[in-house]
Amino acid sequence: MADQTLHTENPLVSVIIPCYNHAHFLHKAIESVLKQTYRNTEIVVVDDGSSDDTKAVSEKYPEVKYVYQQNQGLSAARNTGVKKSTGDLLLFLDADDWLYPRGIEQNVNSFYQQKKAAFVSGTFNAVYVNENLIREGVTEVKADHYCQLLRGNYIGMVATVLFQRWVFTEFEFDTSLKNCEDYDLYLKVARKYPVYHHLDKIAAYRFHNTNMSGNVPAMLHGVLQIMDRQEPHLKTEAERTALKKGRRNWKNYYCQALLEQVKTDRNKKQAMATIIRHRPAILFKHHVTRRKKMLKTFVKRNAPDFSLRWLHKMGLSNKHVPAIGNILPGDFNRTSPFSNDFGYKRGGPVDRYYIENFLAQEAGTIKGRTLEIGDNSYTMAFGKNGVTKSEILHVNDKNPQATIIGDISHAPHIADNSFDCIILTQTLHLIYDFKAAMQTCHRILKPGGTLLLTVPGITPIDQGEWKETWYWSFTDKAMQKITAETFPGGNTNINAFGNVFAATAFLYGMGLPEVPRHKLDHHDPHYQVIITVKAQKALSL
Structure with missing residues (x-):
């Protein structure tokens, strides 16, 4: 050629x-x-x-x-x-x-x-x-x-x-x-x-x-046919080894998918026949794993919680986590939280109580053309019929829901005076140049438009996607200064929410259903879990 x-x-x-x-x-x-x-x-x-x-x-x-x-x-x-x-x-x-x-x-x-x-x-x-x-x-x-x-x-x-x-x-x-x-x-x-x-x-x-690709047996048959076609063309031992591994990988992948069909009774006979032909060992492994899970579940359900708690206290078990809604004061005597996902697995994060109460209180300002970061769930939940157009900003094009791609700290392509409302919840701490982000919000808001902002105070740091860009925690005094600098002449209202119990519950990963509301509603300015900002752009400067 x-x-x-x-x-x-x-x-x-x-x-x-x-x-x-x-x-x-x-x-x-x-x-x-x-x-x-x-x-x-x-x-x-x-x-x-x-x-x-x-x-x-x-x-x-x-x-x-x-x-x-x-x-x-x-x-x-x-x-x-x-x-x-x-x-x-x-x-x-x-x-x-x-x-x-x-x-x-x-x-x-x-x-x-x-x-x-x-x-x-x-x-x-x-x-x-x-x-x-x-x-x-x-x-x-x-x-x-x-x-x-x-x-x-x-x-x-x-x-x-x-x-x-x-x-x-x-x-x-x-x-x-x-x-x-x-x-x-x-x-x-x-x-x-x-x-x-x-x-x-x-x-x-x-x-x-x-x-x-939903027809798993056909996909397995097809991919193994492709593997067979390559065999006559292999020239080295490395290629032959790679082909052998490929066959094994494909059989494991598709037979595991078929095992899920067996569990849900979808096309069970065909799925079983294919697994038995290509990877019967998966069925044995599934049987053993299922027995272990049943035994573990039996112990968890039938051993009294006080016994498991006692074993943990004596140092004989380091994996005891109190059941949801069954946390006692002595359970805080530990160096690891009950959950490391902000309490999502235990009913939802404690800090969301303050965030969503704030947005519900300010629902009347969520109207017209709105902008939210990452998704528009809060816009839809609290804006309702007042929103005429909902925009979603994401830093890159990995989010298929995004209508605007860009960094809120540097977004010259977003026109001035564009939005009636911006919802910026739990995002500012992930932006190194947070003042530039606030300046962008001010620039792209229409005169009289409103920024609804929340930032973390006392908080765990994310262990997943955001851990590498988790830069800041804030106080109400810090947000007062930042807002005064970036929203000159505008109307602002900054509040802090939390107390020592709410902060402790949040740090330990307790779920919102596990915390009595009256304990969340008591606010102590020395233990700020969430800071909220309502900043309205001046009608004229």
Whole structure:
């Protein structure tokens, strides 16, 4: 083959969207391409014999090149899209998925660094629609890509891959495969040519009831078929070892998924038959684990709590945690909290009592065009009918709910005087330049607009996602000075909530239902758990 280096500056990227009866998803897929920061794109929708409104949806967008074919399957639709496209680089986006705004730009930038790569790939978010859950699909691979792919499909989602066009002069999606055709292609290409993987987030992978990947026995059969195809091409012992490990990994992965089906009685017979054929040891392990759990549960339910508490006090057990609602004063004689998740597992954090009371009291100011950080749950809960437009700000494009991407401490792209209300709860302590964040809030509020802000005082520090950016705790005096500096001439109201019992309960991870309300309603300014700020921008300066 001739020179395979990508020489084109600002190459045309063809986004190929195969669609079979997914018209109700297609809007989002197309619009996610139109909203890309990388503008030199074309969109080719291949209608694989749909009986729904796929054509009508496609024709609403003048930028879309619509192609119809009789139903031939996903691989054939992708191959048709290749032939009908003209781009230097190709991306395949399933109709029920979508790209993040900088997805194409990030992959094209990777090609500028890896110009000889046959394809580059990034990472994705798995969006589980029924469970209302998002999980990251992130695997770091720096070298030895073929062996890594033999061990497992680290790419995971075809929309994260950007191919050079020349790849499809030698390869295509295999139409004889009923699934895993993208994995088959990755292996064929990586076996022969250099490829590159990075950790930038490219796309969202929607999981729902009609996904092909939901048929677990078929997926296992398909992926093992792909493994078998690679065996004749292996050249080294490392490759043979990788293939062997890959077979084992896939069997474990899918048989574990089937075991969940057995537990819920969904397709139980087929699931059992597949497990017995490929990984019968999983059933034995499940049986033993289940027996252990039953014994542990029996002891917990039947041993008197005072006995377990006594064992803990005598130093004979360091794992005793009092049952929810059954904490006694002596239980505080310990160096570890009852929970390390702010009390979420015990009914919810104590500090939320003060935060949500504050927002309920100020519900009348949550109106018009509002902005909230991360999500809009408080806007919807307390704003109700007064809100005309709800915006969500997130620091990056990992949050599919975000309507504005940016850092609140530096957001020049957000226009002045834009919002009637900003809800900024439990966020300022995660921002190193918190004064700049307050200045941004003042700038983007309309005259007369209101900032509703809460910050932590006495608090545990997060042990999970936020531990690396947990910079500050505040007092009411600090917030008075900060607000006076950043909201000159405005009306402000700062309050502190908490007492020694509330602070202790919060530090130990007690749940809100475990704390009597009258003890939370007593406020001692020497033990500030939450500080609330209501700051109204002056009508004129």
